[in-house]
Amino acid sequence: QMGLAENQLCLDLIKEWIKENPKASVCTPEGVHQFSDIANFQDYHGLKEFRQAIAHFMGKARGGRVTFDPERIVMSGGATGANETIMFCLADPGDVFLVPSPYYAAFDRDLRWRTGVEIVPVHCSSSNNFKLTVEAVEWAYKKAVESNKNVKGLLFTNPSNPLGTILDKDTLKNLVRFVTKKNIHLVVDEIYAATVFAGENLVSVAEVVKDSEVNADLIHIVYSLSKDMGLPGFRVGIVYSYNDSVVSCARKMSSFGLVSSQTQFMLASMLSDDSFVGNFLMESSKRLGIRHGVFTLGLKKAGINCLISTAGLFVWMDLRHLLRVRNSFESEIELWHIIIDKVKLNVSPGSSFQCTEPGWFRVCFANMD
Amino acid sequence: QMGQAENQVSFDLLESYLEKKNPEGSLWESKGSRGFRENALFQDYHGLKNFRQAMASFMEKNRGGKARFDPDRIVLTAGATAANELLTFILANPNDALLVPTPYYPGFDRDLRWRTGVRIVPIHCDSSNHFQITPEALEAAYKTARDANIRVRGVLITNPSNPLGATVQKKVLEDLLDFCVRKNIHLVSDEIYSGSVFHASEFTSVAEIVENIDDVSVKERVHIVYSLSKDLGLPGFRVGTIYSYNDNVVRTARRMSSFTLVSSQTQHMLASMLSDEEFTDKYIRINRERLRRRYETIVEGLKKEGIECLKGNAGLFCWMNLGFLLNTNTKEGELELWDVILKELELNISPGSSCHCSEFGWFRVCFANMD
Numbered sequence A: 001q002m003g004l005a006e007n008q009l010c011l012d013l014i015k016e017w018i019k020e021n022p023k024a025s026v027c028t029p030e031g032v033h034q035f036s037d038i039a040n041f042q043d044y045h046g047l048k049e050f051r052q053a054i055a056h057f058m059g060k061a062r063g064g065r066v067t068f069d070p071e072r073i074v075m076s077g078g079a080t081g082a083n084e085t086i087m088f089c090l091a092d093p094g095d096v097f098l099v100p101s102p103y104y105a106a107f108d109r110d111l112r113w114r115t116g117v118e119i120v121p122v123h124c125s126s127s128n129n130f131k132l133t134v135e136a137v138e139w140a141y142k143k144a145v146e147s148n149k150n151v152k153g154l155l156f157t158n159p160s161n162p163l164g165t166i167l168d169k170d171t172l173k174n175l176v177r178f179v180t181k182k183n184i185h186l187v188v189d190e191i192y193a194a195t196v197f198a199g200e201n202l203v204s205v206a207e208v209v210k211d212s213e214v215n216a217d218l219i220h221i222v223y224s225l226s227k228d229m230g231l232p233g234f235r236v237g238i239v240y241s242y243n244d245s246v247v248s249c250a251r252k253m254s255s256f257g258l259v260s261s262q263t264q265f266m267l268a269s270m271l272s273d274d275s276f277v278g279n280f281l282m283e284s285s286k287r288l289g290i291r292h293g294v295f296t297l298g299l300k301k302a303g304i305n306c307l308i309s310t311a312g313l314f315v316w317m318d319l320r321h322l323l324r325v326r327n328s329f330e331s332e333i334e335l336w337h338i339i340i341d342k343v344k345l346n347v348s349p350g351s352s353f354q355c356t357e358p359g360w361f362r363v364c365f366a367n368m369d
Numbered sequence B: 001q002m003g004q005a006e007n008q009v010s011f012d013l014l015e016s017y018l019e020k021k022n023p024e025g026s027l028w029e030s031k032g033s034r035g036f037r038e039n040a041l042f043q044d045y046h047g048l049k050n051f052r053q054a055m056a057s058f059m060e061k062n063r064g065g066k067a068r069f070d071p072d073r074i075v076l077t078a079g080a081t082a083a084n085e086l087l088t089f090i091l092a093n094p095n096d097a098l099l100v101p102t103p104y105y106p107g108f109d110r111d112l113r114w115r116t117g118v119r120i121v122p123i124h125c126d127s128s129n130h131f132q133i134t135p136e137a138l139e140a141a142y143k144t145a146r147d148a149n150i151r152v153r154g155v156l157i158t159n160p161s162n163p164l165g166a167t168v169q170k171k172v173l174e175d176l177l178d179f180c181v182r183k184n185i186h187l188v189s190d191e192i193y194s195g196s197v198f199h200a201s202e203f204t205s206v207a208e209i210v211e212n213i214d215d216v217s218v219k220e221r222v223h224i225v226y227s228l229s230k231d232l233g234l235p236g237f238r239v240g241t242i243y244s245y246n247d248n249v250v251r252t253a254r255r256m257s258s259f260t261l262v263s264s265q266t267q268h269m270l271a272s273m274l275s276d277e278e279f280t281d282k283y284i285r286i287n288r289e290r291l292r293r294r295y296e297t298i299v300e301g302l303k304k305e306g307i308e309c310l311k312g313n314a315g316l317f318c319w320m321n322l323g324f325l326l327n328t329n330t331k332e333g334e335l336e337l338w339d340v341i342l343k344e345l346e347l348n349i350s351p352g353s354s355c356h357c358s359e360f361g362w363f364r365v366c367f368a369n370m371d
Helices: A011-020 A034-039 A049-059 A076-088 A134-146 A169-183 A244-255 A261-271 A274-301 A327-344 B012-022 B023-029 B033-043 B051-064 B081-092 B135-147 B170-183 B206-211 B247-259 B265-273 B276-302 B331-343
Strands: A071-079 A094-101 A119-121 A151-157 A185-189 A219-224 A236-241 A314-318 A361-362 B076-077 B097-101 B119-123 B152-159 B187-191 B222-227 B240-244 B317-321 B362-366
Touching: A011 A261, A011 A274, A011 B033, A011 B276, A034 A261, A034 A327, A034 B012, A049 A071, A049 A236, A049 A261, A049 B097, A071 A076, A071 A244, A071 B081, A076 A151, A076 A185, A076 A236, A076 A244, A076 B247, A094 A134, A094 B331, A134 A151, A134 A169, A151 A169, A219 B240, A219 B362, A236 A244, A236 A274, A236 B081, A236 B206, A274 A314, A274 B240, B012 B265, B012 B276, B023 B033, B023 B265, B033 B265, B051 B076, B051 B265, B051 B276, B076 B247, B081 B152, B081 B187, B081 B240, B081 B247, B097 B135, B135 B152, B135 B170, B152 B170, B170 B187, B170 B206, B206 B222, B240 B247, B265 B276
Parallel strands: A094 A119, A094 A151, A151 A185, A185 A219, B097 B119, B097 B152, B152 B187, B187 B222
Antiparallel strands: A071 A236, A219 A236, A314 A361, B076 B240, B222 B240, B317 B362
16 A cells, blocks of 8 residues: 555554543543533634644744744645645636646645636656756746736645655745746645655745745745644644735635644644654654665665655655556556556556656555554 | 524533543554554545444434434535535536525625635515515525526525524425425525424424435435534534535535545544434433523513514524614614624624624524523
8 A cells, every 4th residue: 555645654652642641632531621612612713722833843843943923824624725725815716826747646636626726737857856946937937928827826845745855945945036026926835844854954935935035925835734743634734824814814714624623622732742742753754764765775676766855755766667668658557557456556656646757656655564 | 792603501411421431532542553543544535434324323313313314425524614615616606696595694605605606695584474485585586696697506594594593394395395496406404503403393304305205306406514513512623514415416525525524533532422322312302401491591581671582493592683672774773783782781692684684673692602
């Protein structure tokens, strides 16, 4: 089961914390005295302690290099809800968002379905290890504008899904300057922020937003606990915007996807526990690194290379040499079926991520024992 | 604080259940880490099976067993707010309309219209017949929409009604369904207050009407919205559902629910609670009883002051008539009076105009939200 990008490596740590802190649950004898207040709480601002704890956690997940303002934290139904909400806030039906490919397959649904927004891909290629460049974005922007499209912004996931790579600081800064120049929005989905297990630290867009050449009103972050903490079931999505109007609008829209107050309450407690969080982030990173190492080594022994990556819950595997017909998506799908049926591994074909080169596959390594 | 339709009368029942049964603790005490792990990872938009079963069972109990609910037709959303919006996205296109009887829950203006681009065309109801929907009012609303070249996609009612605090009569429901069949449109029944009817026998759910219909083309137009926010007083937990007799709607709603799933932690805890039949039977009975008593107390009290309320039999509020106190029989007159009540009496009640009531001077007073 390597198709699902889940992080199952540190659930034991979370479970242990919960067992040791029964007061963090309003449904245990120890915590039930808080039940009625919490059960009744449906304010779309969210529990203050929850917002503070999330802001704090987000900062720690970025090595303390940035701080986040709890007043800018807005809830949503998972990152799925957050991405859709930010589209509703920033764009009208028919407007365009540029999204570097390969990209998370569900963006086609999340960003477009009910919003009517269009995705114009910024194609990245293996020739430079799929690195996102400002030139590529500029070119895609120019082409879109020439075809009379109304480009509202650029959206990308950093660390990248499916690549597992992180964007270098210079490119990030230049992209931020680019959007400022063109007066379009930038949404960075940092859902994999704490999955960096090697190499350089993640440079969050939050670190460059204070630059003088940046119009902060254009910068927005999507976050979630689904990947960093492995809690997709709890539906904790966050919209974080440096733009007051967007915060206000997203907050009102959050009525359509609030986080259960029961869950807010528990996480407020858990994520304010500094020693737990510190240990968790460190252990998680370590375990991911080990898994990644074992995995890529094993693949290498089988003559399979992966894109060099330092984050994420997956690797981007190069199977181009195994395609029956080179450069053919049909062959990619054939190969995919063989892997699923014969080898019984659930991996995801590059075409499902809008990759323009056949033969790449995403394999998840953090989702089973 | 009588402005908010919250149900705080039965929290003690919930708390004592939790203390005794500790449904959350059982998840973490489970052998190995499977229980907790599975739950934390569970993001399947079908929802936890045992939770859907528990919801179906609870919905059946609320209707005194007069209708059956299939757990596979239950789609979970984060609150009725999301359920109503989601259904609107599915059933209508931007600029289409839903017909909604007045007075209606003010939140509909946002929930049904904001991001969907769908319009609301009101079905005007008045006190001459206790604000019940008449066939004439239905036809008039439909014609208003058609005259403006607006395509009508459905009728959306709240039963029991917010803000009236009264159930919709069976005959009216049957007429409504006939109307929807004739016009080839949908019928959405928001039954969020179904467990808050003082006497169970007085509530007819649209589900009961559908039970006795074999014609699939009729059944397929009917969709029910439910939530635990009012009956169980758990608005914070964000538990809403869409129940549809239409397979396509169920399928699409399920996919769309990805944007608004219910926390698996909450699903698990409530699955436990709502499958405990001894608990739910007791809860439903006592909750109804307490709401009824509160209602009677407040109506009596108001009567002594010469204030009449609409005869109600459900919900967390009563519909009070202060028309005789208005300086002018206008919206301004009503808002003036409201201002006085807010400032001098410090009572937070809701003016009828915020509910699009076509008569002035009516106010909604909530009675279940404080001690």
